Amino acid sequence: MTGAPWEFSNADRDRRCTVTFRADAAAKPGLPAAAGAAGMRLDLERSCTEVFPFLRDVVAWTLGDNDFLRFVDARGRPLLEFSEVEHGLYEAPKQGEGILFLQPVAVVERPAPSPNDLAGTWTVKRSGRPLCSVTLATTPIGDGFALRLANGCDAAITRFAPTAWAIDRGELVLNGARNQVWRFEETEPKTWQRVPASNDPIQMVRP
Known part of the structure; x- marks a missing residue:
């Protein structure tokens, strides 16, 4: 001890x-x-x-x-x-x-992050390749907060078309078109990976 x-x-x-x-x-x-x-x-x-x-x-x-x-x-x-x-x-x-x-x-499990902890600009990557720049705002929208995509995002992101985000049971949740949901868990400081894990992982990385 x-x-x-x-x-x-x-x-x-x-x-x-x-x-x-x-x-x-x-x-x-x-x-x-x-x-x-x-x-x-x-x-x-x-x-x-x-x-x-x-x-x-x-x-x-x-x-x-x-x-x-x-x-x-x-x-x-x-x-x-x-x-x-x-x-x-x-x-x-x-x-x-x-x-x-x-x-x-x-x-000890760390307390879930607050919206202010996660607010800001993130880069969405697939297997290390940048797909899009995403800004998580703290402006309330529905049950979550507003999300903005930068211009020139990869088609994988524009098809998903996320417009809101939230924190649910310690996970970062992006809400997209047609009621699609992407969930991310923190794997290391400033890096969140989409779950369930895949061979072609999508990550959200903060500079």
Whole structure:
């Protein structure tokens, strides 16, 4: 568990911050670590105590009976007790907060992008060959937002004739003529690929 950052969050993940578990002893206030360890050191991101004020009293972490993971105060008293419900996913109940979660940042699904995140000019490519320049606007249209094609687009794009776009379950959706829909998923930063995958992939790439 040590070294890599973990996400600490509420159930809705609308409040979250990062914690890092260390293997060295945590010191009690006013004492060196070796003399007054409450447990192992726990590094909290600065925003943690802003979104979760009760974390101000947490100074260390321990592993107890039945592999319970505990956040403890300077006297070693448990303030939160986590149990592992799935591999790498821990949860702890807290009165007034509901269920709180810990999971490695590396495996946490990123929140879906917002329209402002995706708005702008993109290049549609097929197997790396540019087909069209597309601008995703934030002007509402129907259930989505307006889309503009540049002049000189490939026939594959003009036949599809997209006029609107939206975000659906983390995917980028283009709505075209005759109720056609193209769906894209993010494969790397600034690159979205049409799904399902094909041997002649179509991608949307941002400069």
